Amino acid sequence: MARAVMLQGTSSNVGKSVLAAALCRIFYRAGYRVAPFKSQNMALNSGATADGGEMGRAQLVQAYAAGVQPRVEMNPILLKPTAHARSQVILLGRPVGNVGARDYHGSFNQELWRYVEAAYAALDKEFEVIVIEGAGSPAEVNLKDREIANMRVAKMAGAPVLLVADIDRGGALAAIVGTLELLEEDERELVAGLIINKFRGDMALLQPALDFLEKKTGKPVLGVIPFLAHGLPEEDSVVLEKAAARPTAPGEVEIVVIKLPCIANFTDFDALAREEGVNLRYVEDKNALGNPDLIILPGSKNTIGDLLWLRQRGLEDAIKELAARGTPVVGICGGYQMLGREIADPGHVETDYDGIDGMGLLPVRTVFQPTKATNLVEGRVTGTGPFLGPLQGLEVKGYEIHMGASSLVAGQPAFKITRRGSVLVDIDDGAQSDDGLVWGTYIHGIWDNDAFRHRILDVLRARRGLPARESGLEFDADQERRFDALAAVVARHLDLKRLAAIMGLDRPLAGDGFGA
Incomplete structure (x- = not known):
């Protein structure tokens, strides 16, 4: 006992x-x-x-x-x-x-x-x-x-x-x-x-x-x-309300995470926040977006409701305008679903809406399912472009927690899931835009992978005209x-x-x- x-x-x-x-x-x-x-x-x-x-x-x-x-x-x-x-x-x-x-x-x-x-x-x-x-x-x-x-x-x-x-x-x-x-x-x-x-x-x-x-x-x-x-890692999003934004210093890259009303698993970004030379900001106002080096749409417990919130506040248009000017955009789980062309909810799993148009930045259609996928996963990078291309074949790990199933309408996946729990699988995951500047995935914890995170940050630094760092945070040891x-x-x-x-x-x- x-x-x-x-x-x-x-x-x-x-x-x-x-x-x-x-x-x-x-x-x-x-x-x-x-x-x-x-x-x-x-x-x-x-x-x-x-x-x-x-x-x-x-x-x-x-x-x-x-x-x-x-x-x-x-x-x-x-x-x-x-x-x-x-x-x-x-x-x-x-x-x-x-x-x-x-x-x-x-x-x-x-x-x-x-x-x-x-x-x-x-x-x-x-x-x-x-x-x-x-x-x-x-x-x-x-x-x-x-x-x-x-x-x-x-x-x-x-x-x-x-x-x-x-x-x-x-x-x-x-x-x-x-x-x-x-x-x-x-x-x-x-x-x-x-x-x-x-x-x-x-x-x-x-x-x-x-x-x-x-x-x-x-x-x-x-x-x-x-x-x-x-x-x-924090339990409640109340900590985000207390987080004070600061100006990005010279030599830093600036990453903006959209603070959705039903933001879920914002601990996905702890590793990014701990990296030296990174200023991670949470934003819920289009006027605070600025001109970041990367925009991340996080997970959500109410994807359709939060997408409507983005529209009502003008954030969707602001994000799409920045993306059109070459600002990279990444979606994780619910954020990935929002970046697609359509989100269907025929069984009203999340809301009373039968469906809604997505932001149209990724060639993906999502249909909500009555069953939830919850798995530890392993996989590898399969995408192309300036961010994922140099990482092709790199092994990553994380976890899935989502109610929707997303399918590619065109283009190619960003990742390949090779293991769910103890089971070997061969499942495409995520999507990317033609130029590789917009991509999304269902893999939570993707940023905890050191080699993956370091390479993405180096690309962001190069785009800003900053030198690559010789080493970075080792997340598990930290x-x-x-x-x-x-x-x-x-x-x-x-x-x-x-x-x-x-x-x-x-x-x-x-x-x-x-x-x-």
Whole structure:
């Protein structure tokens, strides 16, 4: 039976996901077999598992931090918002329908509880430690009697709860005291400690507040975690709202990602953002487009709705005008579908529209399907032109998550898929324009491939008159360094001995420089 600890927050976006990843790495480095768990996640950033399931990106990241392969039991329920207060429900890696918020919280989620129990039980048998992440706040009184993501999970797992508050947004003390006040007595007893997250100030000035908290609540403050520029993949698009654009400096290439209302899997572009000499901007206004070196249309959970949004805001015309002047344009998944000539939805999988004309920049027709493709994939570059031509035959890997099937009306594919999961296949993927300046693919994570990304960036630099770089970011190695750096900082500011005692661990957490 695994020892468990659960991170719950005074609200959403207090940093639970990042702290959970840090704890997974701390336990892993201390020699424990550890797994993450989040019963119900709401996010548009997701990924595929080795067996073709879909789960939340945060739990994928936490699994990597724990040194284990992701599996859908780590996130048995994933809610992917579409529009009009509706979400696609992913159960154990597979979509089971679109449900409105009222119906979901009315009875639907109660029917899913047995799957939560079974998923946790499977992990409980295999791992020594389970790091559980809650969702939102445990004190949402309008939903508490029907929730399946916070205190109900803690009780099921017998997990002590660490309550996390974001001090950077202000009101952290009131949020902690208020949250505890709104919990039932048996729920308050489960809270074993408090964590103050995202602290930027002077500890000497904060200490009286910590003393007050412990006296007022009777709960120990286990740590004050500094504001971390961790750079790990984010769970929610709310981080894009806080991202401040900056002018492109001399010697940099400028890449614009269109910030769609239902943008999905924007973690696709983390590797590009980390590269030196790249200024990656998210844009939702045609007047902010400027004259970039590359425009990327990302994935979307509502492709037709987001394409209509592009039209209404004049962004489609602006993008097409830049493309006509020679600006390269790339589409990933939903963005790839938008670049085609037509998107058909005869079964109203996404919207009430039967279909819609695409942007017409790629010779592709897309038809939405009732089944979803979710696969880890491997393939190679087959396209031509200034970007893909020099890379012909280069092997790439990534993952697919899409409801549509796209077919070429003319021209040639950009990639060839050679493996889906463990199955060898021979499937054309993507498309390109005649001049090779516009191309698209269903392969998420394409930019994580180092050789592929470096070559594309070198072409962009050459077009701007800049020299090629001799080397660039090694993405996988950089991820590992970031996991270790994050864990080291959290370990220095968290009372690991007290945490080990709270969890009843039989081995210390001080390992590999984590902790004293």
